[in-house]
Amino acid sequence: MTLGSDNPRIGIDWEKRPSRYLTVDGVPAYQIAYGCGTCGLVLRREPAAANVLLSAAAVRDRLNIGLDGLDAEVVEAFAAQLPRGDYQVMLLDTLPTLVTPGSAGDYFAVEGPAGWRDEELEYPIDPANASYYRLDRRDVGDHDELFEFAVPMVDPTDLDTGTVERYSNAAGRPTAVAFGLLDIEGPYFREERHWGLFHFLLDGHHKTASAAANDAPIRLLTFVSAGESLASADELLRLPEIIDADGQGTVDR
Structure with missing residues (x-):
C-alpha cells in the first residue's frame, strides 16, 4: 500500500554513500547495510542516537489488546511517522530472542562472517x-536464507521493569x-545470499x-519499505509467503 508523510520522523540517509543510515527526527540512529549488494548486512547503533519511543497514543489500547488483522x-x-512511499504491510507472529554483540546468537559474529x-x-x-x-x-x-531482526530504538536495559512484567501477564x-527494511546481500564469490529483514521498533x-x-511469541505489525529496501519488488512481494504472514499491499518501484 502507498502511505506515509512528507514530514516523517523516520528516514533513510544516503548522503555518505555507500554508507546508509536509519534516522529518527533527522538524527542518525543506526548504520545499516551498504548499497553495494555484496558487502554484508550491517547493524550499528550511532553514538548520537537517542532513546526514543515512536508510539501512537490514539491506538495504544488496540495494540495492547492485540490486532487480529490489519487495522x-x-x-x-503510524503511517504519519513514515516516509512517503510504497510498503509491504504485514502482521506476523514471531519469537524474539535478545542477543548481545559477540554472543553465540549474534548473527553479525556468527552467520554473517561465515x-x-x-x-x-x-x-x-x-560487528553489531x-x-x-x-x-x-x-x-x-535453493540457495538463499532469510534472517529476521527486531531492532529496538531504546536500550533494553533502560526499559521500565514493571511495565515489562505487566505484559508478561497480559491477556491476548x-x-x-x-518500520521494516529488506536488505539482500551476498558475497561476489558465491551464489548464496542473505536476506536481512530488519524490523525497527516504533512501538512495543x-x-x-x-x-x-518469557520465551513467548510477539505479534508484530511491520511496514516494509519498498523504496528504501535493497531488494526488488518481486522479492518484497514474496515475503508474506516466505514467513507465513497475513499481509496485503502492492509494490511499485
Missing part, C-alpha cells in the same frame, strides 16, 4: 555494537509496530522485551 486506523496512525568466508579470502563483516532481537531464520529457494496477543519495546524474557 486501518492503526495503519494510518557467509562471507571461503577457502582463500575472508571479507570482514561489520548494540543488543537486538533475533527472530526467524528461513530458507529462501499484544502487538508491536515496526516493553512487549517485545517481555516476550523474549
Whole structure:
C-alpha cells in the first residue's frame, strides 16, 4: 500500500554513500547495510542516537489488546511517522530472542562472517555494537536464507521493569509496530545470499522485551519499505509467503 508523510520522523540517509543510515527526527540512529549488494548486512547503533519511543497514543489500547488483522486506523496512525512511499504491510507472529554483540546468537559474529568466508579470502563483516532481537531464520529457494531482526530504538536495559512484567501477564496477543527494511546481500564469490529483514521498533519495546524474557511469541505489525529496501519488488512481494504472514499491499518501484 502507498502511505506515509512528507514530514516523517523516520528516514533513510544516503548522503555518505555507500554508507546508509536509519534516522529518527533527522538524527542518525543506526548504520545499516551498504548499497553495494555484496558487502554484508550491517547493524550499528550511532553514538548520537537517542532513546526514543515512536508510539501512537490514539491506538495504544488496540495494540495492547492485540490486532487480529490489519487495522486501518492503526495503519494510518503510524503511517504519519513514515516516509512517503510504497510498503509491504504485514502482521506476523514471531519469537524474539535478545542477543548481545559477540554472543553465540549474534548473527553479525556468527552467520554473517561465515557467509562471507571461503577457502582463500575472508571479507570482514561489520560487528553489531548494540543488543537486538533475533527472530526467524528461513530458507529462501535453493540457495538463499532469510534472517529476521527486531531492532529496538531504546536500550533494553533502560526499559521500565514493571511495565515489562505487566505484559508478561497480559491477556491476548499484544502487538508491536515496526518500520521494516529488506536488505539482500551476498558475497561476489558465491551464489548464496542473505536476506536481512530488519524490523525497527516504533512501538512495543516493553512487549517485545517481555516476550523474549518469557520465551513467548510477539505479534508484530511491520511496514516494509519498498523504496528504501535493497531488494526488488518481486522479492518484497514474496515475503508474506516466505514467513507465513497475513499481509496485503502492492509494490511499485
